[in-house]
Amino acid sequence: MAQVQLDHVSMKYTGPDASVQxxxxxxxxxxxxxETIAIVGPSGCGKSTLLKxxxxxxxxxxxxxLYNGHDVTGTEPQQRxxxxxxxDYALYPTMKGKGNLSYFxxxxxxxxxxxxxxxxxxxxxxxxxxxxxxxxMPTTLSGGEKQRVAIARCIVxxxxxxxxxxxxxxxxxxxxxxxxxxxxxxxxxxxxxxxYVTHDQQEAIFMGDRIAVxxxxxxxxxxxxxxxxxxxxxxxxxxxxxxxxMVFLAVHKSSASLNLNGVGGWTLPAxxxxxLPDGALLLGMRAESWAIGQGLAAHVSSxxxxxxxxxxxxxxxxxxxxxxxxxxxxxxxxxxxxxxPQWDKAYFFEPTGERVLLTPAIPDxx
Numbered sequence: 001m002a003q004v005q006l007d008h009v010s011m012k013y014t015g016p017d018a019s020v021q022x023x024x025x026x027x028x029x030x031x032x033x034x035e036t037i038a039i040v041g042p043s044g045c046g047k048s049t050l051l052k053x054x055x056x057x058x059x060x061x062x063x064x065x066l067y068n069g070h071d072v073t074g075t076e077p078q079q080r081x082x083x084x085x086x087x088d089y090a091l092y093p094t095m096k097g098k099g100n101l102s103y104f105x106x107x108x109x110x111x112x113x114x115x116x117x118x119x120x121x122x123x124x125x126x127x128x129x130x131x132x133x134x135x136x137m138p139t140t141l142s143g144g145e146k147q148r149v150a151i152a153r154c155i156v157x158x159x160x161x162x163x164x165x166x167x168x169x170x171x172x173x174x175x176x177x178x179x180x181x182x183x184x185x186x187x188x189x190x191x192x193x194x195x196y197v198t199h200d201q202q203e204a205i206f207m208g209d210r211i212a213v214x215x216x217x218x219x220x221x222x223x224x225x226x227x228x229x230x231x232x233x234x235x236x237x238x239x240x241x242x243x244x245x246m247v248f249l250a251v252h253k254s255s256a257s258l259n260l261n262g263v264g265g266w267t268l269p270a271x272x273x274x275x276l277p278d279g280a281l282l283l284g285m286r287a288e289s290w291a292i293g294q295g296l297a298a299h300v301s302s303x304x305x306x307x308x309x310x311x312x313x314x315x316x317x318x319x320x321x322x323x324x325x326x327x328x329x330x331x332x333x334x335x336x337x338x339x340x341p342q343w344d345k346a347y348f349f350e351p352t353g354e355r356v357l358l359t360p361a362i363p364d365x366x
Contacts, residue, residue, distance in 0.1 A: 002067045002160040002193050004031040004054060009063035011049055011217070023049045024217045027063070038198060038208030040240075046217040047197045050257040051163050056080050067161070078192030083159035083192075085167040091138040097149045098134040100278035105194060122156045126187075127182050144171040148179060153185055162187070162194040169198075179207060201243060202342040204299070213237050235354035238284055238347060244313060244324040249283045250351065258283070264296050272343050274357055284347030287313055287324040293339025298323055300354045303333050 007079040011024040024046045031037050039047045052058040053065060056077035065073045072080055092100050098119060105115035123131050126148060133145055139264055141149065147170055154162065167183075168176045184207055187194055196207045204211050205225045211235075212222045221233040225241075232238035238246050252259045256273040258281075259265035268276075298316045305312040307329065314337060348358040 003069070003337070004193055004195075005029070005066040005159060006050075006053070007063075007064040007066060009053060009060045009065065010084075011046075011053065011058065012061045022052070023058070027217075027219050029219060029222065030211065031193050031195065034193060035209050036187050036194040036196055036207060037210050037212055038196045038204035039212045040198060040201060040204045040216060040309060041214035041220075042240075045214040047214055049217075050214070051165050051195055051197055054161070055082050055084055057164050057180060062293065069227050080161070081159050082161040082163055083154040083157055084163045084165075085154045086165045087169060089138070089143075089150045089173075091146055091150060091153070093138050096135055097141075097152075100138075100149055100153045101134070103202045104153075104157050110131075114139075118156045118158070120150050125155070125186050125192055126152050127178060127252050144175050146184055148237070149172060150181070151176050151183065152159050155190075158190060158192070161194065162192050162196075164194065166199065167196075168203075169200075182325045183207070201241065211241075213240060215240075226362060230259050231359050232347075232356065234356060235282070235349050238356070242286060244287055244315075246284050246286050246347070248319065248349070249285065249318065249321045249323075251281050251283045253278050253281055260296065260318060260321070266295060266340055271359075272346075276348060277357075280351040281353055281357070282329075282349040284306035285323065285343065286345070286347055287326040289342050290325045290339045291342050292325065292327055293338055297336045298339045299336050300334060303327075303331065305329055 002057070006027050006029045008025060009027045010022070012117055013021045013023055015021050027050065030359060041047055049058065053060055056072070056075055062071065063324045064071050067080065077244065092103060095103065101119050101122065102115045123134065130152070131147060133141060133149055138146055147168060151167055168179050171179055180203060198204050210222055210224055211228055213220045213228065215236055221237045222226055228237060228241045232241065235248070250261055252261070253276055255278070256270065258268050300316040300317050302312055302315045303312050304355050310329050312327050312329050312331055314327050314331070316323055316325070323339070325337065327337070345359070345360050
């Protein structure tokens with residue numbers, strides 16, 4: 001196994017017009033031995049570039065990549081011993097599924113018994129029906145089946161570091177859910193240090209011990225989901241993490257009054273009012289942060305019922321502001337609902353920029 005460190009890593013590309021385009025800026029990140037970090041962020045934020053630097057497929061413009069404290073910045077990918085799974089399956093087309101898994105052992109002159117043992121263990125780990133894929137050629141497999149074989153080919157080598165770039169995005173929803181459960185079980189069993197790049201928040205939450213949020217080549221925040229959700233480092237993280245996203249309302253504070261432009265206002269608790277400056281602010285609200293049945297009238301545009309969660313999401317507006325409100329499942333579809341912030345769940349940000357002024361305490365969930 002391995003600890004992986006990115007030490008002040010930056011990456012710049014030279015465009016066709018000779019312009020310099022930064023891809024990563026001063027990234028500092030440590031993956032502990034056996035840890036899985038899921039990397040999320042908008043398209044073009046540098047997630048895949050970061051993965052390529054760890055693999056050795058790219059060389060940083062500045063900074064170092066270290067495995068177990070040893071500088072491997074200039075080391076070739078094949079000498080790093082990493083296992084990589086990308087969106088492109090890259091299976092050996094002339095080999096059946098089992099041949100794809102066993103090729104590593106043949107090249108490295110491992111014994112037949114060792115190869116059979118590893119292939120059998122991985123086949124069992126990958127779940128029902130996977131053994132059937134071992135006897136088929138890649139051209140006869142569906143996209144999802146090819147991806148499962150590609151994942152197994154990576155796992156069977158038991159590399160010290162796994163690098164996965166959207167590995168199950170091409171699977172259908174049911175198979176994607178089953179495969180990520182199998183992969184998570186595998187990572188927990190073997191404790192392989194893993195970087196898992198995904199655009200899917202739910203996948204990142206499920207797969208990652210910690211989550212790293214990126215934007216424009218910058219690592220905005222790294223932490224557990226609870227840390228990112230309840231104590232975001234800035235407005236971008238607050239809005240990016242969570243479904244539906246946090247909404248932001250332009251308000252003006254005067255003493256203990258908090259006024260929403262053109263709609264009305266609320267009275268702040270004395271202790272909260274004392275912590276906030278007077279003047280313009282941004283109030284950040286998650287769907288579950290509203291109290292209903294009191295306060296200001298929000299106009300309802302739609303209601304989405306989610307029976308599995310015994311709840312519904314109301315989408316509507318407070319004046320010019322869009323809002324999302326979590327309500328009981330049996331809430332009727334009315335023209336408007338009364339809402340007021342639950343002040344112990346409210347976030348406050350500076351009116352311009354992204355700085356956090358106040359976040360609520362992380363709740364005791366257990």
